[in-house]
Amino acid sequence: xxxxxxxxxxVLLTFPIVPQEIDFNLPHNIKLFADFLFCEKDYLRAIVxxxxxxxxxxxxxxxxxxxxxxxxxxxxxLAFANLEKIKRASIFYQDGISEKLKLLFIQNNDSAFYxxxxxxxxxxxxxxxxxxxYGLLNKIKxxxxxxxxxxxxxxxxxxxxxxxxxxxxxxxxxxxxAGILSAIIPGSGKIYTEEYGDGITSFLLTGLFSxxxxxxxxxxxxxxxxIFTALGAGFYAGNVYGSVASAQIFNAKVNFEFxxxxxxxxxxxxxxxxxxxxxx
Amino acid sequence: xIINNKIIxxxxxxxxxxxxxxxxxxxxxxxxxxxxxxxxxxxxSYDLSIESISDILVKPVIxxxxxxxxxxxxxxxxxxxxxxxxLVQSVKETNIFQGTLMFFDRFTRxxxxxxxxxxxxxxxxxxFYDPINLYTLSSDRIKIIPVxxxxxxxx
Amino acid sequence: xxxxNKILFLFLILFANYFAxxxxxxxxxxxxxxxxxEKYFDAITEFKRLQFFDKxxxxxxxxxxxxxxxxxxxxxFDDAIKYFTxxxxxxxxxxxxxxxxxxxxxxxxxxxTNNQAERILTDLLNDKKFSSKKNxxxxxxxxxxxxxxxxxxxxxxxxxNNLDTALANLCKSVDEEFYSVDFAKYSSYLxxxxxxxxxxxxxxxxxxxxxNILGGYLTINSFVEDRVLDGIIIGNFLWMRFxxxxxxxxxxxxxxxxxxxxxxxLKYLQNKFAGEKP
Numbered sequence: 059x060x061x062x063x064x065x066x067x068x069v070l071l072t073f074p075i076v077p078q079e080i081d082f083n084l085p086h087n088i089k090l091f092a093d094f095l096f097c098e099k100d101y102l103r104a105i106v107x108x109x110x111x112x113x114x115x116x117x118x119x120x121x122x123x124x125x126x127x128x129x130x131x132x133x134x135x136l137a138f139a140n141l142e143k144i145k146r147a148s149i150f151y152q153d154g155i156s157e158k159l160k161l162l163f164i165q166n167n168d169s170a171f172y173x174x175x176x177x178x179x180x181x182x183x184x185x186x187x188x189x190x191x192y193g194l195l196n197k198i199k200x201x202x203x204x205x206x207x208x209x210x211x212x213x214x215x216x217x218x219x220x221x222x223x224x225x226x227x228x229x230x231x232x233x234x235x236a237g238i239l240s241a242i243i244p245g246s247g248k249i250y251t252e253e254y255g256d257g258i259t260s261f262l263l264t265g266l267f268s269x270x271x272x273x274x275x276x277x278x279x280x281x282x283x284x285i286f287t288a289l290g291a292g293f294y295a296g297n298v299y300g301s302v303a304s305a306q307i308f309n310a311k312v313n314f315e316f317x318x319x320x321x322x323x324x325x326x327x328x329x330x331x332x333x334x335x336x337x338x
Numbered sequence: 339x340i341i342n343n344k345i346i347x348x349x350x351x352x353x354x355x356x357x358x359x360x361x362x363x364x365x366x367x368x369x370x371x372x373x374x375x376x377x378x379x380x381x382x383s384y385d386l387s388i389e390s391i392s393d394i395l396v397k398p399v400i401x402x403x404x405x406x407x408x409x410x411x412x413x414x415x416x417x418x419x420x421x422x423x424x425l426v427q428s429v430k431e432t433n434i435f436q437g438t439l440m441f442f443d444r445f446t447r448x449x450x451x452x453x454x455x456x457x458x459x460x461x462x463x464x465x466f467y468d469p470i471n472l473y474t475l476s477s478d479r480i481k482i483i484p485v486x487x488x489x490x491x492x493x
Numbered sequence: 494x495x496x497x498n499k500i501l502f503l504f505l506i507l508f509a510n511y512f513a514x515x516x517x518x519x520x521x522x523x524x525x526x527x528x529x530x531e532k533y534f535d536a537i538t539e540f541k542r543l544q545f546f547d548k549x550x551x552x553x554x555x556x557x558x559x560x561x562x563x564x565x566x567x568x569x570f571d572d573a574i575k576y577f578t579x580x581x582x583x584x585x586x587x588x589x590x591x592x593x594x595x596x597x598x599x600x601x602x603x604x605x606t607n608n609q610a611e612r613i614l615t616d617l618l619n620d621k622k623f624s625s626k627k628n629x630x631x632x633x634x635x636x637x638x639x640x641x642x643x644x645x646x647x648x649x650x651x652x653x654n655n656l657d658t659a660l661a662n663l664c665k666s667v668d669e670e671f672y673s674v675d676f677a678k679y680s681s682y683l684x685x686x687x688x689x690x691x692x693x694x695x696x697x698x699x700x701x702x703x704x705n706i707l708g709g710y711l712t713i714n715s716f717v718e719d720r721v722l723d724g725i726i727i728g729n730f731l732w733m734r735f736x737x738x739x740x741x742x743x744x745x746x747x748x749x750x751x752x753x754x755x756x757x758x759l760k761y762l763q764n765k766f767a768g769e770k771p
Binding site for chain 1: 365447
């Protein structure tokens with residue numbers, strides 16, 4: 059009987075009867091909670107908790123995650139400042155450079171981007187992709203297309219080549235041609251710039267007022283005739299002006315679609331940075 | 339069983355709510371939302387201040403037009419800067435000749451009733467957004483706004 | 494000896510449980526104190542911390558409800574509603590369920606998504622478990638009607654069973670002060686300018702009347718003198734536009750004046766009303 063009691067007691071005693079004392083201020087617990095917040099996208103709170111953690115322990119994963127959190131909230135200066143704190147020996151140093159390049163890319167400041175890029179691009183081919191895409195978005199030196207595409211992976215080459223071709227040969231409309239066409243046949247310039255409805259309306263309005271002017275002159279209603287002539291002339295001149303303006307707008311739309319298309323592609327590719335394993 | 343039926347809807351609802359994490363990216367304090375209802379109607383602001391020589395001629399004429407005619411015959415222009423405001427703004431930005439040409443072009447576009455939804459972004463409930471900076475012939479002032487977006491205030 | 498050992502053992506376990514519960518309870522109390530000091534952002538952080546470590550979900554309902562209330566006090570209604578919904582899921586009894594739903598409805602009222610608020614409140618009303626809470630539910634239904642700009646319905650709800658006579662009288666007086674939008678519109682169809690006079694926009698009424706008389710005279714005159722094309726053009730560009738503009742304006746003035754009355758009352762309710770507000 060005694061052996062059984064001792065056996066039962068010892069089994070029971072091995073149960074975790076140590077009090078589950080949760081010390082919320084223990085650095086380990088702070089970090090766990092901060093990781094949870096980070097993966098929940100509650101970045102500001104995550105940053106506060108990570109900073110509390112860094113007060114007690116140095117940890118470059120945490121430092122990197124703070125920078126990432128700032129970057130996701132579009133706080134570029136703070137993100138950059140925190141990336142600077144990552145030391146060369148750290149495993150996140152290379153990732154830090156990729157992130158810095160990405161931040162400078164998004165800010166779209168030529169001098170800052172190129173200054174940083176020229177120091178890093180030569181060190182590793184993976185930085186070249188973003189560097190070349192920056193050129194696509196801004197000014198590019200057209201050289202050998204294949205040399206341009208060489209930095210990209212095979213499946214990336216297909217999309218990037220399309221963007222390169224579009225940049226080389228954008229399908230703009232000529233403003234001068236639009237103006238001349240509308241001067242010859244009212245509305246034709248707008249049809250050239252693919253504003254079909256407006257082109258037809260221009261044609262009809264100019265035609266209508268010319269007709270009204272003509273018939274009134276014919277019937278010797280001079281005041282009315284001159285009014286209609288003036289209006290007709292106004293619509294004619296307005297139609298020429300409007301055709302030039304619509305060619306400009308067409309070209310602006312081409313640029314807009316190109317830029318947005320490229321930006322969307324880069325977002326999809328996460329700016330050529332592989333996904334991190336933090337929240338898997 | 340109210341609880342059981344609701345839970346399915348709730349989970350569907352909550353998935354879409356995960357985008358809401360952005361609320362707490364900036365610290366916020368206690369505040370309260372106004373009970374009052376927003377007035378959707380655009381009210382005319384008569385402005386007789388003289389800022390340049392052309393204003394001496396243009397402002398009284400246009401204000402008289404607004405007072406006697408435009409405010410009485412209802413809201414007829416489908417665009418947001420209404421045609422008369424468009425004229426005033428374009429004359430101010432450029433000069434009277436170019437402004438008049440822009441106005442004739444705007445009137446032509448006003449006459450074309452087809453295809454507005456696929457051409458212009460929306461403004462408010464019933465209007466389309468068509469600002470002057472698209473038509474001043476200086477291409478760096480053109481800001482493209484995609485067709486199906488709703489513009490709410492002019493920046 | 495055995496008996497003493499068992500007692501000691503029991504004490505150890507109770508002591509352990511008590512200790513574990515204390516730290517979570519302490520954290521909960523801390524978060525609640527932040528909430529009561531109106532430090533809502535930090536309160537939410539501490540509640541989230543509690544939830545993260547509360548593996549047995551002892552505090553899930555209370556913490557979700559209080560996070561929702563914090564968001565509501567910061568006018569972040571989308572988040573508030575999300576957490577009230579989570580609280581509802583975690584509710585352990587009818588009272589919890591009721592509280593989560595009432596706050597959900599109140600957040601919806603403030604967010605001006607009145608249909609949703611209506612749905613939640615009528616579901617509660619129809620639920621026999623909450624028949625003792627009918628007064629409170631109707632009170633919020635009345636507020637929902639106020640926020641939907643339906644003052645007549647609000648007055649009805651508040652005067653039933655003398656729920657709240659002050660609010661009932663207020664809503665009734667607003668409803669009586671309102672202009673009839675239909676009357677303004679249709680009287681202007683009948684006589685241009687009449688709707689404008691009704692809504693006290695006399696200048697606009699006179700101008701409308703003037704243009705319509707002029708337009709009408711010129712059009713009819715053209716037709717009488719057999720100038721049909723002229724008649725059509727004048728009729729369209731001079732008469733019809735002023736006629737349709739006239740009814741448009743009459744309607745607009747009525748709606749705008751009503752909006753002013755509503756907003757004045759809403760401002761009073763938000764700032765000076767002493768009773769319970771959403």
